[in-house]
Every structure is written in structure tokens, then in C-alpha cells.
Amino acid sequence: MDQDPVETPGYDAAVVDLLGVLAYGELTAFIRMAADCDLAPTLALKSAMGRLATTDYQHYEQLAAHLRGLGVEPEEAMSPFVAPFSAFHERTRPRGWLEGLVKAYVGDGIAKDFYREMSALVDADTRAVMQEALGDEGHADFVVQIVRDTIRADRTAAGRLALWGRRLLGEALSQAQAVAVERDAMAALLVGGGLDLGEVGRMFTRLTENHQKRMTRMGLDA
Template sequence: MNPGPSVDPAVTDLLGLLAYAELGSFFRLTDDAALAPTLRDKGRLASLAAEEQRRYELLRERLVEYGADPEEAMEPFVEPLDSWHARTEPQSWVESLVKTYVGDGIAGDFYRKVAELADPGTGSLVETVLAEESRGAFISETVRAALEEDPALAGRLSLWARRLVGEALSQAQQVAVARPRLAALLAEDGGGDDAGIGDLAAVTRMFGSIADRHAARLKAMGLSD
């Protein structure tokens, strides 16, 4: 099954990347729910996991509409995303929550910026999939409560958040090198013969442009950069 002739292959790549990311988020939140210390936390995380599953299905359905095989579209991103998660294995439940909010959040900001350079329909879908209000409110509240109970956590979690940003940038660069047609969306003209192809500097500049969202997440959790 191949994408229809009117679909930009870079859009198929973007949707495949997001679909695998959402599928991974579902499994991680399910694991976090099992480890949560209270029934309330278990229930909230289970609800968030169900939301990730719903978003995965939206992306999968859009890929099918475009004539793409969802599994084939996701396959190129299995190794880089799995590698990112292996490099950022949290050491505690609270670290896992910070990773979900900060690490996945800043990666999502990057995907959102790329989607803005695609067609309006893709941009709208990506914005819906990457909405994080429910997740952000729960994690911010939970991390703040943990800091009130143990203020010494603040320094460690701030360092952890900084590391996650660096690893997210590394992940984005790896994907840009592996999928040049996706990186081509970073070109100002929408992608010429070589503009934006594997342009790691463009990836870095884009990360710099999403610093405000990152700072807002840290502030919401009571952490500093």
C-alpha cells in the first residue's frame, strides 16, 4: 500500500513518526499507572494512557486514508525512538513523570513546528494529537506535591529535565539524518533540492525557537532550568 499521489511523502513520515511515538506513550503511561503510589494516581494515568491510544488510532486512520500502510510508515522510527527511551530510562516514578512532560513535550513541540510547514490538514491533526493540557496539569500537580514533601528533589529533577532536552535534540537530529524528506520540511521554501536535507543546524535552530514552552513546563512543575 503506497501513499496517494497527492500526499507529500514527508507527511507520511511525520504521521508515522507521531503514530509510533503515541503508541510508545500509551505503553509507558500504562506502566507508570501500575507503579503509581495511590489509586487516584493509577486512575489518572490510566485515563491518560487511554487518551494516547485514541490519538494513536487517529494517526493510524489518517495514514490509511492517505493510502499508506501504518506499520510501514512507523517502522523507520522504531529504532531512533526506542534508542531515545533506552538512553533516558528514569530511575523513579517521579522522574518518569518529568520525562513524560518535559522529554516527550519538547519532542512534541518540534513535531508541531515541522507540521506547521506541512499542509493545513496535517497541521490541525498534529495539533490535536499533541495537546497536553490534561497530562500537563496532572504531572505538574504531582511533581509539585513531591517537591513539597522532599525539597531536595528539585535539584536532581532540574538536572534530569536538562538532560532530557539534550537527548531530545539528539533524537531529532538522528531522525533528520535518517529521513531527509522529513528534514526537508525545515527549509524555508518548503524543501528545494538540498535545502533542509539533513540540516542539523536547522534542527538546532528550531529547538531554540521552542524554548518558551519548555520553560513554562519547568515553571509549572516548580523546577528551574
């Protein structure tokens, strides 16, 4: 990194944006996933999805507390991101419990990748609160076996879920792009924080590759 991120012009605004997008992402992931518990065919699955949802809410609370510590109301920091997340969830409503599960796993994976990429560009305090969310990695792994078992018994499900996974990634990237265009400061954090545009492109490539690995892990074509 060329310079201390804190000295980059617009750094404070960028961090508030970053914390706001992460916080609202966790809050909506919590709400959507908890609602999707309703679709789960067994009580054990409802319970496992509920645990995952609750973990997202806890991350939300940590991020919101950190924002308040910076003197920023979480609601204010999150408000620019209401529209893109609504659009994402509106366009990716699961049509059944299996799509809901794959969405939880894929969404959790993309979010964790994004946390990891961004935490390299921020100050130590912000990084610490982001690491808390990364500490829960693996909580969504129960999904892998369930998807594998299901597609072994039902091959048409595999094709349908592979398409679903591509759609989830596509919608996520397209909303991310809309956010980057809208939020100058956060985009500048990426570029100004030592990344050139080529590096930003490579970051998107890494996100896509990691997504493909996760799809493969579930036994689905990426």
C-alpha cells in the first residue's frame, strides 16, 4: 500500500460507506434468511438456517456499534444501500427451500470474500470489526452436504441450481457495480487506497473464481 489509508482524502466517508453497506447487507441477509426458514422441509433445517440468520444479525450489531462509536447513526450510513439490496433480494426470491439454501451459502461466500478484500484497505480498528464477521466462516458449510445429497437423488435439480447460482452472482455483481458508480468515496477507497483499476478488475475476477469453487463444492456446474 502506497500510503496510510487514514490519510487518503475522503477516507472517513469511505469507511462509513463501507461499514454501512456491510451492516445493511447483514441486516437484510438476516431478514431474508430467517424468512426463508419457513420454506425448510424439516425442523432440523429450520433450526440450522435460523442459526445462520442469527449470526448475520450479530455481525450487523457489531458493525452498527462501531458506526455509533465513530459518531455516525447506523441508519444514516445504511440508507444509501437500501435500494440496491432491495433490488437484489427482489430479483433473487428463492422458489423453494433448496434455492433458499444455495442463496444463503453463495451470498455468505461472496460477502466473506468482499470483507476479506476490503479489510486489506482499511485502518486497524475497522479491520478488527470486519474480522469478527470473518471469524464465523464455515457456519454455512452444512449446506454443501444437503445440496450434494439432493442432486444425487434428483439430477434435474443440479441443472436448475447451477443456473440459479449464476443468476445470484450476476445480480450481486450488477448491484455492486451500481453501488460503486453511486458511491464515489468507497470507489476511491479501492482505487486511492493503492489499487489501480486493473487491480479492481482482478478483485472481481477473484470474487468470481471463489464463487465458482463454492459451486463446485456443492457439486454444481459454475
